Amino acid sequence: MRSNYHIPKDSQGRELLYFAGHSLGLQPKTVQRTVDRELNQWARSGVEGHFDAENAWYTYHERMREPLSKLVGSQTHEVAALNSLSVNLNLLLTTFYRPTTKRYKILVEEHLFPSDYYALEQQVKLHGLSAKECIEFIPWPKENKGFSLEIIRDTINTLGESLALILLPGVQYINGQCFPMQELVEAGHKVGSIVGFDLAHAIGNVEMKLHEWQVDFACWCSYKYLNSGPGGPGGIFVHEKHLSKDLTQMAGWWGNDPNGRFTMEKAFVPVSNADRFQMSNPSILALAAHEASLAEFDKTTIQDLRNHAKSLTDLALNGFKNLDINVITPSDWDTRGNQISIEMSNATAVHKALREEGIICDLRDMNILRLAFCPMYNKPEEIALMLDRLETLI
Ligand SMILES: Cc1ncc(COP(=O)(O)O)c(C=O)c1O
Known part of the structure; x- marks a missing residue:
């Protein structure tokens, strides 16, 4: 499904590693067309779009x-x-x-x-x-x-x-x-x-x-x-x-x-x-x-999304085990979703360094990084890259 979304890029046109879907999800490519449809409707019919339009x-x-x-x-x-x-x-x-x-x-x-x-x-x-x-x-x-x-x-x-x-x-x-x-x-x-x-x-x-x-x-x-x-x-x-x-x-x-x-x-x-x-x-x-x-x-099911999210988050959790950080998200699959939060003493510096390398997540309370692994558009290779960078930075 990743190809259905606009993936943000850096100034050189390289895709960013986007782990901030818990904050702002990425834009589906169909959004522009659907919004344009209504803009055109407005241009064509003015007030009559309220009742007479195909999508009144x-x-x-x-x-x-x-x-x-x-x-x-x-x-x-x-x-x-x-x-x-x-x-x-x-x-x-x-x-x-x-x-x-x-x-x-x-x-x-x-x-x-x-x-x-x-x-x-x-x-x-x-x-x-x-x-x-x-x-x-x-x-x-x-x-x-x-x-x-x-x-x-x-x-x-x-x-x-x-x-x-x-x-x-x-x-x-x-x-x-x-x-x-x-x-x-x-x-x-x-x-x-x-x-x-x-x-x-x-x-x-x-x-x-x-x-x-x-x-x-x-x-x-x-x-x-x-x-x-x-x-x-x-x-x-x-x-x-x-x-x-x-x-x-x-x-x-x-x-x-x-x-x-x-x-x-x-x-x-x-x-x-x-x-x-x-x-x-x-x-x-x-x-x-x-x-x-x-x-x-509607192109998938929430169960399929959950299965995919499980494999993505498990991959991240396994990688985090090898790092000097504290995972504060409960590990049981029933008690979590796509977001994994990690605690570390130098989170502010790590967050800044990750951003400089094109890796987007967010910082809370100075020592917690929140990362979401969204089954709609995140892929395992991105997680491997993030883990690699995190290891070096820590
Ligand atoms: C848990 C939670 N509740 C409430 C809000 C407030 O949302 P809004 O600005 O859409 O009212 C947010 C915003 O991120 C949120 O994360």
Whole structure:
């Protein structure tokens, strides 16, 4: 599939070794054509593109439902491509964080993505509460060994009926650990809590069955493993058991029932699928890129991608064993995806030297390098070259 992607090159036209798919995925070659198609449509028909075009913009977002539902394991009406990750998280929290005097705590992990923390902090303030009294943290695992399900379960049980919401990552962005989502939902529901996930690093990376697992809600971005371009559309999952309800929610006209949208009446009549969280009419150009990048997943299966990712990441892990570094990503295949994070004392210098040699990965907290081995476009030879360079540098 590599030939379906634009591989970044250096100034001499040599391909870079790109291990940053966990940050920004590469551009599928079909994106240009699909975006051009919509630009041409706009040029040809102006406003009439909304209804009269072959790919009418009025319902364009619906084209993302099928591929997204396959990626997260859901019914098609439970997912929507809309807004962006942090915006969607704020919207979903408004709906799903409904504290009472008894049940008001939120459980997260210590190093959750800061944007998620900001959203939670403001959300509790909106209810006249403080982060200090409401937000509980699962501590970062000792010696970077990965989170243990037992510890998380114990924390959930201890918080018990005070727990209103659990928000955890599908895949943790620093150590690349894949969380046991199904077990966490079970544990959370047992004490009566809502359970949601930030899937920024999970979608397009690990296999999920959000519907079957009874996840309440989830949100993600599309610019990492989905390769939909910088700032590409976000996405949400809301379990169908919530969708038909009279939810407390933020609203805009694009969340209204599409049949009544242009009656311009004051009543908000939410459509009974995940589109009810749409606020505005979406960017068709961004959705066009998203559509093209999602279509790449239809050329394969998530199981095939996982198998290929396993062989790539195993190759890297075997090589890392011979180096003086600490791999902080859990080694079990069930507990990780495409990203391997390594810790070393001179990571800043190594990161800089790798970049100078055309090897792209990223640096976190001064001593952690994160590398993603993406089955869509990375190949074993690149890993061998990277390991060779890393050995020399270390
Ligand atoms: C885990 C995680 N959550 C949230 C975000 C915020 O994403 P956005 O800027 O699309 O809102 C990111 C961005 O990289 C992320 O990695």
